[in-house]
Amino acid sequence: xxxxxxxxxxxxxxxxxxxxxxxxxxxxxxxxxxxxxxxxxxxxxxxxxxxxxxxxxxxxxxxxxxxxxxxxxxxxxxxxxxxxxxxxxxxxxxxxxxxxxxxxxxxxxxxxxxxxxxxxxxxxxxxxxxxxxxxxxxxxxxxxxxxxxxxxxxxxxxxxxxxxxxxxxxxxxxxxxxxxxxxxxxxxxxxxxxxxxxxxxxxxxxxxxxxxxxxxxxxxxxxxxxxxxxxxxxxxxxxxxxxxxxxxxxxxxxxxxxxxxxxxxxxxxxxxxxxxxxxxxxxxxxxxxxxxxxxxxxxxxxxxxxxxxxxxxxxxxxxxxxxxxxxxxxxxxxxxxxxxxx
Amino acid sequence: xxxxxxxxxxxxxxxxxxxxxxxxxxxxxxxxxxxxxxxxxxxxxxxxxxxxxxxxxxxxxxxxxxxxxxxxxxxxxxxxxxxxxxxxxxxxxxxxxxxxxxxxxxxxxxxxxxxxxxxxxxxxxxxxxxxxxxxxxxxxxxxxxxxxxxxxxxxxxxxxxxxxxxxxxxxxxxxxxxxxxxxxxxxxxxxxxxxxxxxxxxxxxxxxxxxxxxxxxxxxxxxxxxxxxxxxxxxxxxxxxxxxxxxxxxxxxxxxx
Numbered sequence: 001x002x003x004x005x006x007x008x009x010x011x012x013x014x015x016x017x018x019x020x021x022x023x024x025x026x027x028x029x030x031x032x033x034x035x036x037x038x039x040x041x042x043x044x045x046x047x048x049x050x051x052x053x054x055x056x057x058x059x060x061x062x063x064x065x066x067x068x069x070x071x072x073x074x075x076x077x078x079x080x081x082x083x084x085x086x087x088x089x090x091x092x093x094x095x096x097x098x099x100x101x102x103x104x105x106x107x108x109x110x111x112x113x114x115x116x117x118x119x120x121x122x123x124x125x126x127x128x129x130x131x132x133x134x135x136x137x138x139x140x141x142x143x144x145x146x147x148x149x150x151x152x153x154x155x156x157x158x159x160x161x162x163x164x165x166x167x168x169x170x171x172x173x174x175x176x177x178x179x180x181x182x183x184x185x186x187x188x189x190x191x192x193x194x195x196x197x198x199x200x201x202x203x204x205x206x207x208x209x210x211x212x213x214x215x216x217x218x219x220x221x222x223x224x225x226x227x228x229x230x231x232x233x234x235x236x237x238x239x240x241x242x243x244x245x246x247x248x249x250x251x252x253x254x255x256x257x258x259x260x261x262x263x264x265x266x267x268x269x270x271x272x273x274x275x276x277x278x279x280x281x282x283x284x285x286x287x288x289x290x291x292x293x294x295x296x297x298x299x300x301x302x303x304x305x306x307x308x309x310x311x312x313x314x315x316x317x318x319x320x321x322x323x324x325x326x327x328x329x330x331x332x333x334x335x336x337x338x339x340x341x342x
Numbered sequence: 343x344x345x346x347x348x349x350x351x352x353x354x355x356x357x358x359x360x361x362x363x364x365x366x367x368x369x370x371x372x373x374x375x376x377x378x379x380x381x382x383x384x385x386x387x388x389x390x391x392x393x394x395x396x397x398x399x400x401x402x403x404x405x406x407x408x409x410x411x412x413x414x415x416x417x418x419x420x421x422x423x424x425x426x427x428x429x430x431x432x433x434x435x436x437x438x439x440x441x442x443x444x445x446x447x448x449x450x451x452x453x454x455x456x457x458x459x460x461x462x463x464x465x466x467x468x469x470x471x472x473x474x475x476x477x478x479x480x481x482x483x484x485x486x487x488x489x490x491x492x493x494x495x496x497x498x499x500x501x502x503x504x505x506x507x508x509x510x511x512x513x514x515x516x517x518x519x520x521x522x523x524x525x526x527x528x529x530x531x532x533x534x535x536x537x538x539x540x541x542x543x544x545x546x547x548x549x550x551x552x553x554x555x556x557x558x559x560x561x562x563x564x565x566x567x568x569x570x571x572x573x574x575x576x577x578x579x580x581x582x583x584x585x586x587x588x589x590x591x592x593x594x595x596x597x598x599x
Binding site for chain 2: 010013065068069072073075080082083086109111115116117118120121124125127128129130144147148151
């Protein structure tokens with residue numbers, strides 16, 4: 001390998017360093033605060049696209065790596081549609097653990113001896129790689145993966161999922177310290193993504209989490225309001241995830257405003273929410289409560305009826321769909337409304 | 343078995359590699375590793391030890407595979423192109439001896455490069471107080487055996503194709519074989535009637551992923567790999583590279599020079 005090769009390698013490193021240093025100026029173009037859905041997303045500058053892809057790939061790679069941390073190096077994969085159709089079950093996780101993600105539909109990348117035709121090759125691979133039978137497995141402490149979240153958000157501050165999932169993991173520490181760390185982390189994320197509905201709603205959710213027997217509605221409401229404004233102004237451009245966060249935001253904001261007896265604003269929020277999400281059953285119920293058609297449990301005994309589930313995770317969405325199913329079954333049930341807060 | 347010839351040929355390959363300053367490239371790659379780790383240090387290393395080890399074994403595996411392929415793919419075609427094959431074959435050695443000697447030389451160059459990179463990586467990690475477990479030694483040994491397989495099929499490709507084409511195919515095989523294996527396992531599980539075909543394809547493919555103990559070396563609490571597995575890897579590496587040598591010889595013995 002000649003001098004030309006050495007020269008090329010050195011110049012490549014230099015060019016990469018210069019391009020890397022200049023990424024700050026094109027950050028907004030690469031990662032807009034509100035990501036446009038559709039063709040506009042690809043209309044940015046070519047260099048911006050390339051660097052953006054690199055940064056996004058790096059942060060996504062780190063995000064996936066966090067999963068390896070949880071499983072102590074055992075690589076997992078989701079079941080394919082075909083496998084689910086064939087009735088194959090995932091490995092599942094230890095029922096005593098608070099679920100971080102859905103393990104009912106994941107299996108190990110290296111197959112178990114039962115599912116492997118390779119004979120001795122398979123046996124050797126199961127011995128040389130970090131493989132073990134993960135049926136009903138436990139996870140490593142999620143907090144062990146926190147440095148990865150710090151790294152991925154440092155590399156790509158516009159990677160919103162890094163901020164929200166990182167804060168969710170910090171909140172596993174139930175102490176006051178854990179709460180403040182999570183909040184500081186999210187605030188930093190908000191500084192980089194001032195229009196991120198996900199981050200705004202996560203900050204609000206952190207305040208709404210019960211601490212010392214109370215929920216801090218006063219601190220949560222400004223963030224919920226801000227998220228509402230951003231969502232209303234950009235609704236057409238929101239991704240599916242952001243729309244989901246927006247829906248949760250309307251629900252949270254409506255209940256929080258009711259708690260503070262700001263019924264006029266609650267009415268405006270519910271009207272706006274129903275305009276964007278006309279099919280949503282909880283918003284419809286809020287509307288009926290406001291019109292006196294039904295009585296809310298929240299008015300009778302607020303703390304016992306509100307259940308908070310951190311957003312942005314699979315279990316939460318599952319709970320939401322279960323709730324929706326329950327709600328639809330209870331459509332005819334009169335008078336009492338249980339407000340489950342997602 | 344013409345050991346003096348093998349030794350002389352392997353020595354020539356190493357000297358040629360030194361003359362071509364291949365090891366300088368290794369040194370530059372090592373410098374890149376040190377630079378990257380110092381960047382990681384800038385972010386703060388606390389809690390990132392596992393990540394750093396993971397990065398280290400990934401980079402080490404990737405660079406050493408690249409070096410193995412690039413070294414092996416040009417050995418025979420270069421001898422033909424530079425017409426240095428004639429004086430070599432004029433000596434009392436067979437064409438098979440030539441291939442064996444070249445392969446041994448390629449393996450030695452690759453191992454030297456790998457150990458240099460490993461030493462630099464270890465230095466970078468030690469600076470950040472990352473601790474190593476005994477399995478790291480097994481990782482190095484297994485990786486070195488795996489590199490023999492990579493050198494074997496790379497050289498075999500180079501006998502049948504041009505150096506560029508053989509390097510491309512070798513890269514595809516080295517990095518793509520584990521993915522193909524995963525695909526075969528999924529295909530066989532989905533349609534059991536495909537199992538015999540999958541078995542044949544899997545047997546032909548080089549099982550390079552078997553030699554990668556990186557996962558166990560990086561994450562905590564994984565024990566040492568049993569001796570029989572290391573023995574199996576040794577035997578497999580020997581058999582597969584022997585088979586590749588045979589395939590190379592089938593073409594090279596009748597090749598017009």
